[in-house]
Each structure stands twice: as structure tokens, then as C-alpha cells.
Amino acid sequence: MVKNTGRPGYLQIADDLRDQIRRGTLAPGEALPSTAQLATAYDASLSVVKLAVGVLRNEGLVIGQQGKGVFVREDAAPAPPASDELAEIRATLRDLSARLERVESKLADE
CATH class of the missing domain: 1.10.10.10 (Winged helix-like DNA-binding domain superfamily/Winged helix DNA-binding domain)
Incomplete structure (x- = not known):
């Protein structure tokens, strides 16, 4: 529904x-x-x-x-493996953590 x-x-x-x-x-x-x-x-x-x-x-x-x-379709793509999605999420989190660390460092220096 x-x-x-x-x-x-x-x-x-x-x-x-x-x-x-x-x-x-x-x-x-x-x-x-x-x-x-x-x-x-x-x-x-x-x-x-x-x-x-x-x-x-x-x-x-x-x-x-x-x-x-x-x-x-006979060749309909299967769902992507969960591990690939999880790896992508982890990479994004690492990137965001590094960016946040740089921002916090700049604010601490000011």
C-alpha cells in the first residue's frame, strides 16, 4: 500500500x-x-x-x-553484496571524520 x-x-x-x-x-x-x-x-x-x-x-x-x-528480465542485476555497501559507508565515515578533525583543529588554533 x-x-x-x-x-x-x-x-x-x-x-x-x-x-x-x-x-x-x-x-x-x-x-x-x-x-x-x-x-x-x-x-x-x-x-x-x-x-x-x-x-x-x-x-x-x-x-x-x-x-x-x-x-x-532474465539478466536482472542481483542486489549488490552488503559488504560493498558497508565498505562504502565506512569509507565515507573515515572521510567525514578526517574533515571534522581538520575543522576542529582550525577552531582550536583560533
């Missing part, structure tokens, strides 16, 4: 569907539910659902087949 968070509904739906693809709940080659089914499931309009599916299409996670539906 789309929540009133300030984030557009179509992005919330795209996030949820993307997560299902990444987790394998929606497997490669599997059809997404119809636009009408998704609209009912997310309590959203057809146009909002179409925008969400368009986002996934632009990301290369799904592909539409005229008259058949929208399917998870």
Missing part, C-alpha cells in the same frame, strides 16, 4: 517491486501482476502503477511484451 510519506507513490511501488525482484520473490522470467492487480494491491491508480513499472523498465529490471505482460 502506498503510504503518505511525501515520497511519490509510484516511487514507493517501484521500490517495493525492485526489492521483490532483488530478493527473488519475483524471479527472472516471471510475469509481474497485471496493472489492475498492482493498482488494487497498492491501493493506487492505474497511472501511478504504470509510472512505477516504467521506472523498473528504465532501470532494465523488467521488460514488456506487447499483449503478454511485463516480465522480470
Whole structure:
């Protein structure tokens, strides 16, 4: 269901569907539910659902087949390993710590 968070509904739906693809709940080659089914499931309009599916299409996670539906691509990229994300966060924290240390040093000198 789309929540009133300030984030557009179509992005919330795209996030949820993307997560299902990444987790394998929606497997490669599997059809997404119809636009009408998704609209009912997310309590959203057809146009909002179409925008969400368009986002996934632009990301290369799904592909539409005229008259058949929208399917998870066989080569949909898996979720990045958590260790890569964690390493990136750690590097950012090290950079911020070094910057903060320089600022504190300058303030102490003044």
C-alpha cells in the first residue's frame, strides 16, 4: 500500500517491486501482476502503477511484451553484496571524520 510519506507513490511501488525482484520473490522470467492487480494491491491508480513499472523498465529490471505482460528480465542485476555497501559507508565515515578533525583543529588554533 502506498503510504503518505511525501515520497511519490509510484516511487514507493517501484521500490517495493525492485526489492521483490532483488530478493527473488519475483524471479527472472516471471510475469509481474497485471496493472489492475498492482493498482488494487497498492491501493493506487492505474497511472501511478504504470509510472512505477516504467521506472523498473528504465532501470532494465523488467521488460514488456506487447499483449503478454511485463516480465522480470532474465539478466536482472542481483542486489549488490552488503559488504560493498558497508565498505562504502565506512569509507565515507573515515572521510567525514578526517574533515571534522581538520575543522576542529582550525577552531582550536583560533
